Amino acid sequence: MDATAINGAGPARSAASITLEDIGKTYPDGTVAVGDFSLEVRAGELTVLIGPSGCGKSTILRMINRLIEPTHGRILIDGEDILQRNPVELRRHIGYVIQNVGLFPHQNIRTNIGTVPRLLGWPKAKINSRADELLELVGLDPARYAKRYPHELSGGQRQRVGVARALAADPLVLLMDEPFSAVDPIARGRLQEEFLRLQAAVRKTIVLVTHDIDEAVRLGDRIAVLAEGGRLLQYAPPAELLSRPDSTAVSDFVGSDRGIRRLAVTPLKPAMTPAGAGTTTGDRPTVGAGGTLYDALAAMLAVDAAEVVVVDGEQAVGVITRTSIFEVPEAEAKV
Numbered sequence: 106m107d108a109t110a111i112n113g114a115g116p117a118r119s120a121a122s123i124t125l126e127d128i129g130k131t132y133p134d135g136t137v138a139v140g141d142f143s144l145e146v147r148a149g150e151l152t153v154l155i156g157p158s159g160c161g162k163s164t165i166l167r168m169i170n171r172l173i174e175p176t177h178g179r180i181l182i183d184g185e186d187i188l189q190r191n192p193v194e195l196r197r198h199i200g201y202v203i204q205n206v207g208l209f210p211h212q213n214i215r216t217n218i219g220t221v222p223r224l225l226g227w228p229k230a231k232i233n234s235r236a237d238e239l240l241e242l243v244g245l246d247p248a249r250y251a252k253r254y255p256h257e258l259s260g261g262q263r264q265r266v267g268v269a270r271a272l273a274a275d276p277l278v279l280l281m282d283e284p285f286s287a288v289d290p291i292a293r294g295r296l297q298e299e300f301l302r303l304q305a306a307v308r309k310t311i312v313l314v315t316h317d318i319d320e321a322v323r324l325g326d327r328i329a330v331l332a333e334g335g336r337l338l339q340y341a342p343p344a345e346l347l348s349r350p351d352s353t354a355v356s357d358f359v360g361s362d363r364g365i366r367r368l369a370v371t372p373l374k375p376a377m378t379p380a381g382a383g384t385t386t387g388d389r390p391t392v393g394a395g396g397t398l399y400d401a402l403a404a405m406l407a408v409d410a411a412e413v414v415v416v417d418g419e420q421a422v423g424v425i426t427r428t429s430i431f432e433v434p435e436a437e438a439k440v
């Protein structure tokens with residue numbers, strides 16, 4: 106997904122805040138899927154809902170686009186009570202990405218991406234150009250992929266098309282339910298990275314459900330940790346959650362290896378010794394200056410090196426050693 110491709114990519118980007126006020130869902134058999142849940146999702150941020158299986162994550166997500174009707178509570182998008190809106194009409198303005206994408210098998214990729222714009226009555230030429238623009242945005246060449254059918258793509262490519270389709274009508278809000286969990290771990294890492302670049306460009310308000318704490322830390326601006334019945338345990342940016350879990354339930358959930366996970370949200374600078382003029386990388390592994398200590402450690406471990414060179418473009422700007430990584434105080438993490 107090439108973030109630069111967003112330039113000139115249609116309408117101005119916009120995002121909305123989401124306010125969940127004491128929402129709950131009790132099923133007719135008496136199951137309290139979500140008791141009383143409140144959350145403020147800031148405009149343009151990616152908020153992750155995480156928690157054990159069955160704790161109500163998907164139920165909360167699906168209440169936001171009213172695939173599930175709350176038993177009680179209020180849901181406001183940019184201050185407007187969406188429970189007063191027509192749910193079908195509402196869903197045209199809320200992107201939704203699920204695990205196995207749910208592309209229509211008998212429609213080609215361009216037609217799949219154009220689903221919502223068609224429902225909104227956009228002219229055909231505009232739909233096609235928007236679909237092609239989005240294909241480029243998610244890193245798929247339209248000349249090659251627009252006319253293919255879903256079964257002619259890899260799982261990761263289908264997932265990208267799912268994201269493109271969800272963004273097609275420039276929704277204010279994007280809901281994602283385990284969007285990357287059906288692809289293998291290597292493809293998942295790449296998709297997550299590309300998705301972060303895409304989000305940096307489009308800055309949508311995103312609510313993403315996952316059960317993978319690494320994914321939450323990597324993608325989330327804020328993470329909401331839930332317990333059974335949709336009980337909110339903690340809502341905080343990743344680094345704060347890792348360094349200051351406010352209950353044993355959260356620290357147990359975040360896991361005993363949170364020291365390593367914290368590296369994923371700590372910049373390189375505090376561990377870096379600046380390189381003198383004319384320093385070259387030699388045989389040493391490199392890490393881009395915008396990376397994290399996690400990236401630096403991973404680069405070293407991959408080739409069993411004791412140090413890694415920080416590069417800005419072609420230029421070596423510093424050196425990080427294995428020991429310097431673990432000497433960085435917790436407070437340096439981006440909170």
Ligand SMILES: Nc1ncnc2c1ncn2[C@@H]1O[C@H](COP(=O)(O)OP(=O)(O)OP(=O)(O)O)[C@@H](O)[C@H]1O
Nearest residue numbers: 132134136138157158159160161162163164165316
């Ligand atoms: N139609 C239904 N009738 C009764 N209970 C239901 C129904 N649908 C879901 N539930 C229950 O609601 C609870 C929350 O389900 P939900 O799918 O939101 O959990 P989740 O956190 O997304 O789980 P997972 O991580 O396993 O996907 C579960 O206990 C589930 O069994």
